[in-house]
Amino acid sequence: MADTMTLAELGLMTPAGRDLRLTGLSVDSRAVEPGHLFAALPGSVIHGAAFIEAAVLRGAKAVLTDAEGARIAGDRIGDAVLVMSDDPRQTFARVCALWFGPHPETVVAVTGTNGKTSVASFARQIWMALGHKAVNLGTVGVEGAWSYPLRHTTPDPITLHRVLAQARREGVTHVAMEASSHGLDQRRLDGVWLAAAGFTNFTQDHLDYHKTFEAYFEAKMRLFRSVLTEDGVAVVNLDDPKGAAVATIATARGQEIIGTGQSGGARLRLLAQRFDATGQDIRFSWQGEVQQARLDLIGGFQASNVLVAAGLCIGAGEDPEAVFRTMPELRTVRGRMQLAARRGNGASVFVDFAHTPDAVETALRALRPHVMGRIVAIVGAGGDRDRTKRPLMGAAAVRNADQVIVTDDNPRTEDPASIRAAVLDGVREAGGEVCEVGDRAEAILRGVDALGPGDALLVCGKGHETGQIVGNDIYPFDDVEQASVSVAVLESRA
Numbered sequence: 001m002a003d004t005m006t007l008a009e010l011g012l013m014t015p016a017g018r019d020l021r022l023t024g025l026s027v028d029s030r031a032v033e034p035g036h037l038f039a040a041l042p043g044s045v046i047h048g049a050a051f052i053e054a055a056v057l058r059g060a061k062a063v064l065t066d067a068e069g070a071r072i073a074g075d076r077i078g079d080a081v082l083v084m085s086d087d088p089r090q091t092f093a094r095v096c097a098l099w100f101g102p103h104p105e106t107v108v109a110v111t112g113t114n115g116k117t118s119v120a121s122f123a124r125q126i127w128m129a130l131g132h133k134a135v136n137l138g139t140v141g142v143e144g145a146w147s148y149p150l151r152h153t154t155p156d157p158i159t160l161h162r163v164l165a166q167a168r169r170e171g172v173t174h175v176a177m178e179a180s181s182h183g184l185d186q187r188r189l190d191g192v193w194l195a196a197a198g199f200t201n202f203t204q205d206h207l208d209y210h211k212t213f214e215a216y217f218e219a220k221m222r223l224f225r226s227v228l229t230e231d232g233v234a235v236v237n238l239d240d241p242k243g244a245a246v247a248t249i250a251t252a253r254g255q256e257i258i259g260t261g262q263s264g265g266a267r268l269r270l271l272a273q274r275f276d277a278t279g280q281d282i283r284f285s286w287q288g289e290v291q292q293a294r295l296d297l298i299g300g301f302q303a304s305n306v307l308v309a310a311g312l313c314i315g316a317g318e319d320p321e322a323v324f325r326t327m328p329e330l331r332t333v334r335g336r337m338q339l340a341a342r343r344g345n346g347a348s349v350f351v352d353f354a355h356t357p358d359a360v361e362t363a364l365r366a367l368r369p370h371v372m373g374r375i376v377a378i379v380g381a382g383g384d385r386d387r388t389k390r391p392l393m394g395a396a397a398v399r400n401a402d403q404v405i406v407t408d409d410n411p412r413t414e415d416p417a418s419i420r421a422a423v424l425d426g427v428r429e430a431g432g433e434v435c436e437v438g439d440r441a442e443a444i445l446r447g448v449d450a451l452g453p454g455d456a457l458l459v460c461g462k463g464h465e466t467g468q469i470v471g472n473d474i475y476p477f478d479d480v481e482q483a484s485v486s487v488a489v490l491e492s493r494a
């Protein structure tokens with residue numbers, strides 16, 4: 001990382017052709033230190049230009065903004081130098097890349113409503129099995145050959161480039177990162193050079209932010225339209241209804257396509273799956289050549305994620321045969337169809353991160369072929385998030401489970417009872433057996449108690465999370481731990 005850099009070294013031009021030396025970068029006026037460049041970005045709540053005066057008072061020497069920002073700032077910019085850009089978020093992302101210096105040699109990114117963390121983890125596991133020093137970066141932080149906590153799935157460009165440059169210094173050569181729709185829309189990863197980019201699927205989420213399905217899809221497509229260059233490889237799950245549209249966008253950019261899935265046109269094509277209690281065997285073909293592999297992973301959709309991950313590794317230069325040989329070593333991602341506990345009567349408890357209608361449906365349907373008895377589902381929806389998905393999640397649960405318990409999942413600043421009521425509306429509309437248990441620990445206990453021999457419980461929504469967010473507080477809570485505790489309590493009573 002540079003101690004200081006000039007505007008010219010960062011590729012920034014001022015209207016008067018002035019240059020000056022900067023001591024740092026910030027997007028938040030409260031983080032500005034003397035000599036910083038302050039990026040006054042158009043926000044979803046307010047334009048950052050409203051804070052230019054505060055940033056200059058704290059010593060900002062240069063301000064990067066757009067025409068609207070310059071208008072808002074007026075003469076409050078004082079002696080600081082104004083740098084204008086039509087797309088200041090993109091310019092800022094590129095500035096961050098230059099400031100923090102090179103990232104690991106090979107970076108791939110994956111987008112999609114569901115499956116990003118799983119694909120990123122599988123790609124990292126494949127690389128590590130092949131002897132590379134690799135990490136995945138996203139919802140679960142940075143994991144693998146080097147670890148680092150993160151607050152966002154796709155961090156802001158300052159954090160992202162600081163962390164990537166540090167990973168390189170730690171000897172990391174390969175990174176698989178998640179590209180969230182917020183991150184893509186806000187150009188957070190526009191300064192990253194990608195070898196390959198992947199698409200898993202497109203269903204409902206985050207409409208609170210994007211407003212329409214079209215805007216949500218277009219945000220995701222920025223990965224192929226803008227971030228991945230022409231010589232990058234696009235790995236596209238063609239089984240998704242939007243897969244063909246994604247492939248068309250990538251082809252128009254001249255990107256090489258690796259299609260995955262059951263579709264006839266897939267270069268990495270899934271031919272057959274056979275499920276058992278601990279995982280599945282898959283038959284697939286690579287450019288027509290048939291292969292077979294054992295996956296110790298629960299859920300048919302995990303095979304789809306594994307193929308996208310394999311495609312990304314091949315797209316980034318690995319030998320396909322070597323990649324396929326690593327498949328039996330892949331382990332489930334924390335909190336994704338994770339076997340958390342087993343009762344004395346043989347019933348299993350799985351913890352999964354399903355927090356969208358499609359994920360709830362996919363996860364429950366995927367569990368079915370692994371289970372001989374009934375399936376009980378625990379479901380809840382997050383507060384301060386897309387409200388329209390709540391009844392749809394309830395309906396998805398009741399359509400695909402034999403019994404449903406509705407509970408709380410991070411109510412945040414909303415009234416938990418009204419979130420549960422919205423989920424219950426969906427359950428009742430679809431018809432089916434349901435009970436409401438607000439306290440999540442008790443819901444899990446009751447779910448485990450309901451299990452007979454051969455039954456399974458799927459605890460949806462929190463996956464790897466270790467807290468329940470109520471108001472602005474986070475209370476320690478871990479579904480995997482609660483599942484074990486519940487089994488222990490019930491077995492000791494038996």
Ligand SMILES: CC(=O)N[C@H]1[C@@H](OP(=O)(O)OP(=O)(O)OC[C@H]2O[C@@H](n3ccc(=O)[nH]c3=O)[C@H](O)[C@@H]2O)O[C@H](CO)[C@@H](O)[C@@H]1O[C@H](C)C(=O)N[C@@H](C)C(=O)N[C@H](CCC(=O)O)C(=O)O
Nearest residue numbers: 027028029041043044045046048051152153154156180182
């Ligand atoms: C909705 C959203 O993504 N907001 C992000 C966005 O904020 P914003 O631009 O809308 O902020 P704003 O409040 O309108 O303020 C505008 C500008 O003024 C600046 N400001 C504000 C106040 C002040 O005193 N001084 C100041 O300079 C802000 O830094 C900002 O640049 O830009 C900020 C700075 O980069 C981010 O911190 C912030 O992420 C918030 C914290 C967030 O929670 N984001 C979540 C929703 C998110 O990004 N999630 C995704 C997806 C997860 C998933 O897949 O489910 C993720 O990648 O994690």
Ligand SMILES: Nc1ncnc2c1ncn2[C@@H]1O[C@H](COP(=O)(O)OP(=O)(O)OP(=O)(O)O)[C@@H](O)[C@H]1O
Nearest residue numbers: 113114115116117118139301352353354359362363
């Ligand atoms: N390919 C898939 N198709 C449908 N559902 C999936 C798929 N992969 C995972 N899921 C479901 O989505 C949940 C979340 O998976 P994962 O964490 O990999 O997704 P993500 O895209 O990273 O989510 P987030 O946007 O919250 O970061 C899983 O627990 C599972 O229920």
Ligand SMILES: N[C@H](CCC[C@H](N)C(=O)O)C(=O)O
Nearest residue numbers: 355381382385409410461462
């Ligand atoms: N990245 C997602 C995770 C949701 C997890 C779920 N437990 C919830 O709180 O809704 C979000 O912040 O919308």
Ligand SMILES: [Mg+2]
Nearest residue numbers: 116117138139
């Ligand atoms: Mg994720």
